[in-house]
Amino acid sequence: MMRVALVLALLCAPVAWAESLTPYIWNDVTGDRDMPWLGRGGRAHYFKRDITKPWDIMNPRGPTIETRWGASGGTGEDPFKSSERAVAYLERVGALKGWPAYPPVEGRPGAVAYPFRVTIVCLEPLVAILRFDLSAAMPDPIEFFEGAMPPSLRGVAAVDQEVSGGNLANAVMFGSRVNARGALQWFSPDAAQAPAPLDLSSGRARITVKGVTLELEKKGEELVVRR
Amino acid sequence: MLSLCAVAPVRAEEPEPREAASARIFEATAIDRLILANARAKIAGDPKVEQRLDDFMYELRKPALWNPSHPAWAPTRAALRELLARESDAWLETYWPQAMKIHQREIAYAYRLQDILVVQEFAESPGGRAYFAQRLADARVKAGEAMFSLDPATPAQLQKLAQETRRRVDALPPPEKQRIATFTKGGSGHADILEMLIQGQSKWIAEVFLGHLSDVRYEIREAWTRELGTRFASMLPVDSKKQLLGSLELRDDASLLFRFTFYWNDAADGGKLALEIPKSAPYYTQTLALAPGLARGHPRVLYRDKDGVVSDKP
Numbered sequence: 001m002m003r004v005a006l007v008l009a010l011l012c013a014p015v016a017w018a019e020s021l022t023p024y025i026w027n028d029v030t031g032d033r034d035m036p037w038l039g040r041g042g043r044a045h046y047f048k049r050d051i052t053k054p055w056d057i058m059n060p061r062g063p064t065i066e067t068r069w070g071a072s073g074g075t076g077e078d079p080f081k082s083s084e085r086a087v088a089y090l091e092r093v094g095a096l097k098g099w100p101a102y103p104p105v106e107g108r109p110g111a112v113a114y115p116f117r118v119t120i121v122c123l124e125p126l127v128a129i130l131r132f133d134l135s136a137a138m139p140d141p142i143e144f145f146e147g148a149m150p151p152s153l154r155g156v157a158a159v160d161q162e163v164s165g166g167n168l169a170n171a172v173m174f175g176s177r178v179n180a181r182g183a184l185q186w187f188s189p190d191a192a193q194a195p196a197p198l199d200l201s202s203g204r205a206r207i208t209v210k211g212v213t214l215e216l217e218k219k220g221e222e223l224v225v226r227r
Numbered sequence: 228m229l230s231l232c233a234v235a236p237v238r239a240e241e242p243e244p245r246e247a248a249s250a251r252i253f254e255a256t257a258i259d260r261l262i263l264a265n266a267r268a269k270i271a272g273d274p275k276v277e278q279r280l281d282d283f284m285y286e287l288r289k290p291a292l293w294n295p296s297h298p299a300w301a302p303t304r305a306a307l308r309e310l311l312a313r314e315s316d317a318w319l320e321t322y323w324p325q326a327m328k329i330h331q332r333e334i335a336y337a338y339r340l341q342d343i344l345v346v347q348e349f350a351e352s353p354g355g356r357a358y359f360a361q362r363l364a365d366a367r368v369k370a371g372e373a374m375f376s377l378d379p380a381t382p383a384q385l386q387k388l389a390q391e392t393r394r395r396v397d398a399l400p401p402p403e404k405q406r407i408a409t410f411t412k413g414g415s416g417h418a419d420i421l422e423m424l425i426q427g428q429s430k431w432i433a434e435v436f437l438g439h440l441s442d443v444r445y446e447i448r449e450a451w452t453r454e455l456g457t458r459f460a461s462m463l464p465v466d467s468k469k470q471l472l473g474s475l476e477l478r479d480d481a482s483l484l485f486r487f488t489f490y491w492n493d494a495a496d497g498g499k500l501a502l503e504i505p506k507s508a509p510y511y512t513q514t515l516a517l518a519p520g521l522a523r524g525h526p527r528v529l530y531r532d533k534d535g536v537v538s539d540k541p
Contacts, residue, residue, distance in 0.1 A: 100500045103491060113500050115485075132510040134485055134517070135472055135531045137502055144470045147535025154534075179535060183510045197509060 021050040021065070026073025033160050034153055034175035037227040038071055039124040039212040043176070047073035070123055077123065079174070080165040086118060086128050087166025089189035099137070102169070111169045113137035116185075117148050118166075120174040121225045125190035125210045128172070129198070129223070132183040139169045150177040150222040180223040248347045249335035255350040256359035258334075258425060259327050261366055263319075263377065265429030268370035270436050278494050279440040283307055285495035287452050289471040290488040291528050292464040294496075299462035303455055310451050311440075312374040318439060319375050326435070330428050337424055338417075346417050349410045354403030357395045358411075364389040375436050441493075467541035469530035475518050475539075476526040481506045483514050485529070 021027045026047040035043045047070075052063040070076025090096050095114075102110035117131040133148070140147075146154040153161050153175060162171040178184070184198040191209040198205045200218050207214040215226045242250075253259055270276050284293075284304055293300055338346065349355040368389045372379045380388070399407075411418045456463065473487025483504040491498030504514050518527035518539040527539045 099502065102489070102500070103498065113502060115502055132513060133535070133537070134502070134514065134529065135470070135535070135537055137485075137500070138472065138487060138489060141470055144531060144533060144535075147531060147533055149535075151534070181535065183513055 021048055023050045023052065025049065026068065028073075031160070032157050034157075034177055035069070036120050036174050037122045037176060037214065037225065039122060039210065040071065041227070042071070044069045044076070044123050045071070046079075047076060049073060079163040082120060082123065082126055083118075083163045083165030083172040085189050086120060086126060086172060086187075087168055089187065090114075090118075090195070091167075093187075093194040095187075095195055109167060111139075111167050114168050117170070117179065118168070118172045119178045120163075120172060121176060121178065122212065122214055122227075125188055125212060127186060127188045127190075127207060127209060127212075127214065129178045129225075130185040130187065130195055131179060131181070133181075136168075136170055145170075148173065148179065150175075150179045151220070152177060152222060176225045178223040178225065180218050180221055184223065243335065245335040245338065245340055245343050246331065248340075248343045249331045252334065252343075252347050252350040253327070253331055255347075255356055257363055258359065259323070259330050260377070261359070261363045262330060262425055262428045262432055263323075263375070264363065264366035264370045265425065266432035266436060267373075267375050268366065269429065269433035270375075271370060271373070273433075273437065275437055275493075276440060279437075280304060280307060280311065282495045283311070283443075283448065283451065286448060287455055288464050288466060290496040291471050291473050292466075297464065299459055299464070303459050303463070306455060306458060307451065308373070310454065311443075312376075312379075314443065314447055315374040315436070315439065316376050316379060319377055322435075322439075323377060326432065333428060334421070334424050337420055342417060342420075345415070346421060349406065349417075352403065352406055354399055354406040355410070357392070357399055357403070358407045361389070361392040361396050364392040465541045467530055469532050469541065472529040472531055472537065474526040474528050475514070475521060477515075477521045477523050479523060483511065485514070486526075 021029075026049045028045050029048050030046045033046055035046065038044050047068045049066045049068075050063055051066060052059075056064060067079055068074075068076035069079050069082070087096075091112075096112045099112050099114050101112050104110045115132060115134050115137045117133050117136045119129045119131070121127055121129055135144075136148070146158045148170065149158045149161060161175050162173050164171045166172055180200075184200065185195040186198055186207055187193055187195040188209045193209060198207075198216065200216070200223070203218045205216040207216065212227075217224050217226070284300070284307065287303070287307075295301075335343065350359065364385070367380070368382075368385045371382065372385070396404075396407075456466075473485055476484040476486065478484055485502040485504065487500060488496045489498040489500070504511055508514075515521060517529055517537055521527055528541075529537055529539055530541055531537045
């Protein structure tokens with residue numbers, strides 16, 4: 001009896017580590033996140049899957065969690081990869097050229113001091129908004145990082161609106177709202193669309209890419225993106 | 228078996244003969260003070276000490292706000308050096324008893340018993356005492372007592388002390404002078420080993436001092452910031468609760484240069500980057516608007532508030 005209890009406890013331990021995820025299946029953990037639009041319609045969802053094996057109990061890194069965003073966990077892309085693809089595309093089209101870089105750390109190239117905030121607003125195809133901001137060239141101190149967010153996303157939720165990936169000084173943001181202060185541009189790695197200015201002189205703009213149309217409207221300090 | 232157990236504690240309390248000899252050598256010669264003075268001399272010219280002082284200065288005001296060319300820099304740094312000296316002296320008072328034990332053991336176990344007794348005999352002789360007193364006085368003159376001192380003295384006092392110890396050596400009777408010559412140049416190796424140990428311990432203590440300068444407690448640094456902030460309030464650059472970004476400069480060709488520093492190579496201002504914004508850039512006007520009236524040759528510091536608004540208002 002004792003032996004059975006011990007085996008059960010060992011099997012359940014990884015689940016206990018990993019928040020309240022049901023192991024081995026994709027869990028929708030979107031919660032209050034302001035998610036990017038999906039080209040095929042609707043908003044993307046945020047998924048996590050705990051694939052920790054019982055014998056990983058001694059893994060000092062803790063549980064093994066996979067993350068995806070999209071329509072489902074199975075079809076979605078790793079947010080880290082999306083972010084990395086966005087920044088890699090900027091590099092490929094020369095947008096990062098001419099901006100200085102921080103010194104390399106442990107053999108990895110140093111982050112580029114790119115004075116633009118990057119916000120992913122749509123997946124499949126990947127579309128992102130660039131906002132010119134001198135402070136983006138340096139890593140945000142913790143107490144100031146919310147300032148990069150649109151006003152409605154500041155506060156506790158702000159920390160869930162970022163995704164690492166890409167060699168910039170700050171993480172890439174995501175959502176359907178963007179801080180509208182400063183000159184704005186858009187780009188799409190999936191449509192090979194290099195950064196192009198957004199004309200918001202009328203308060204509105206439209207992005208059409210691969211048959212998907214995004215309507216943009218400036219509301220005070222925010223740019224609201226609709227599908 | 229029982230009788231062995233009963234004997235063991237008694238034996239543990241007996242001082243190891245070499246440790247006892249080492250303690251007497253230290254008592255007669257104050258070699259620990261010589262090690263201390265040597266260590267002070269080593270760090271006196273070490274750029275890491277000056278860099279650490281600069282780091283403390285940049286805790287008072289961020290690198291974008293000032294540097295050595297600011298009029299308040301030199302007087303504030305001098306006052307900070309005094310505060311640091313006081314703190315290092317107080318810290319040394321508590322640290323030195325531990326270090327002393329280590330020095331004594333190092334010397335005790337570097338010799339065989341018969342050899343350390345030779346060193347002890349020399350150390351406790353009038354010639355040995357006068358010889359080490361002169362070495363210590365000379366080392367203190369060389370090192371100064373700017374920081375990490377157990378008995379701070381002015382340069383004039385140290386010079387006077389050095390002269391007195393030199394006179395004491397000169398006044399020694401010939402046999403004692405001969406004793407010094409025999410010990411130091413006699414080729415027995417005792418003096419060479421002692422010298423090697425003094426140098427080794429001095430080097431180690433210098434490293435401990437540098438380590439301490441990188442590890443001054445936060446509340447102490449906070450107190451320095453408060454004190455210096457009050458003393459030099461009228462001279463210091465205006466402080467801000469905002470994020471200090473860097474400085475924006477208008478160049479002769481009308482392009483803009485945004486310079487900023489970042490922590491690198493153990494220095495608050497160790498890394499420097501500059502973003503160049505040509506007049507043709509679409510965001511040029513937006514950047515220039517951050518510092519209204521920006522003139523050539525007069526860079527303006529930029530700040531960012533918690534809402535992300537960048538401006539030249541502190």
